Amino acid sequence: MKHQFFSSIAKYAIRAPSGKKQLGFEAFHAQDWKTAAIEFDEALRNGESDRNIWLSAASAHERMGSHDVAATYTSLANRLHPSTCYDSAAAFGVYAAAPVERDTIATFLTEHAAELSTSAELACLQAKERTTAARAFVYWDTDNRPDIVRQCIESMHKFAPEDLEVVELNAATIKDWVTIDESLLAGIENPAHRSDVIRLNLLSTHGGLWLDATCLLNPGFPFLYDQINRENFFLYTYRGSRTGNWFFWAQPDSYRLQLLRAALHLWLESGRPWSNYFMFHDIVEMLYWTDARYRNDWDTGLYLHPREALEMNKSLGRRLADHEWFDIRRRSPVNKLTWKFDQSKLGDPTTGVARLVSEAARGQ
Structure with missing residues (x-):
């Protein structure tokens, strides 16, 4: 599965690439970053220029650790071949990593914008009809927990406010709380990415707080909970709409939550694999640049940096x-x-x- 995303980039590139460009995409597909960078560079010197080749070259150089070259190529892509789907110069001005991966996601989100928005709005309406309780969900696959995980979960029970129920889940008990189509999880090998799907579906169904099992709470937690409890969606934010998802609060009728769920599900249902370790974060971020309502809700929500x-x-x-x-x-x-x-x-x-x-x- 790990090679499928890179082959999909080549598939949807400008049709019939030739010469060095084709060799670059073949090497990219094989995750041979050095060869891909060399072939793309040669193709660009030969005048084979389009948005996809510039961004693919940027990603290849980034994977090799050549971040300055990657940033230059990304800038040139946005200057010479700006995206018609979103403000790519602004998006990459905020965060520059994984250029072709994030651009592919943004294009996908734009192409399916009407379908995703309709799905999210319907899910919000259905959620308003459900009664939910305040819960904090914590998940660990098995009962065999490392010492630090045990200490973190104990701190959740100790410092969570009385009106916030801490629910411990594992691979056996998660099915009691949420139903997830196994086909969505079948091709996801990384446990962290499976956890991304689980947390999104839990919150979409029940609302509440997701805490990674390595979150250690302190006595001041009730004050933070009081802040986020006034919001219908909250993630710690690093910059712009770039976030972590280890601490995730949402009400089930949150448009941002339901749009995020719809986007991730449609991506997986269409046969596209997990593109990179931070793909979940990429979708959170790129929805900001492709959906006006999502962006407005984001800009008016609570902003806290996890420093x-x-x-x-x-x-x-x-x-x-x-x-x-x-x-x-x-x-x-x-x-x-x-x-x-x-x-x-x-x-x-x-x-x-x-x-x-x-x-x-x-x-x-």
């Missing part, structure tokens, strides 16, 4: 003085951590991860 929520994770491998740990530990009402860390760091009691594990052992 402080990410500080603890950056500190897990560092040696910290007591006062530094105390400050980092309580700086944010929610902390996004990882359960994957260098085990050798546990041998030094002053590292962030050793301090965290020690707290868990003491029941803090």
Whole structure:
């Protein structure tokens, strides 16, 4: 499945590419980024210029780590061959990564705009007829949880407000809460991407809060919950409409939520595979540039950057003085951590991860 997206780019490129351009697409399909970059560069020098080749060349160079070249090629694509579907110069001005992948998504969203909008509006109307309770969903495939995951889930039960029910889910119990067409999940190999589909369908059905299992809550969480509870959709935002989805709040009658669900489902139902690790985030972002109602709702919604929520994770491998740990530990009402860390760091009691594990052992 991982090669299908790249072959689809070649399929929908300007028809009958020849010479170096064709070799570039073949190498891109094989994920041979170096060869693709060389062949695309040669094709461009030979005058074979269109939007798709510039952006494909940009993505190939980006995959090789040549970010300056990728940024230049993306800029040239938008200058020489601007998109007729959306304001591509503005979109890539906010965030420049994965150019051909995101452009393909934006084009898809524009081509199916009327269908997606109608689907979302109908889902919003149906959601208004349902009664939902305030719930926070946390998911881990099995009952075999790493220590940090156990500590995070314990913090959810400890610091969630009384009116917010914490619901623990796994691969066996998720079916009690939401029905997902298995065909949507069949071609998704990465557990993180399967989780993206699960969280979107859970919130579309029940509304509430999705917390990644590595979210550690603090005593100040009820204040944050009070803020987001006034919104019908909330994701921490890095820049523009570029977000994370590890902390995801939505009401089931949110247009943004239902449009996002409709877009992801239609993408998968049409046989298109997951294009890159952050494809879910790409769809969240590119809907902003292709749907006016979604953009207006976004611009009038709550904006919070997760800067402080990410500080603890950056500190897990560092040696910290007591006062530094105390400050980092309580700086944010929610902390996004990882359960994957260098085990050798546990041998030094002053590292962030050793301090965290020690707290868990003491029941803090």
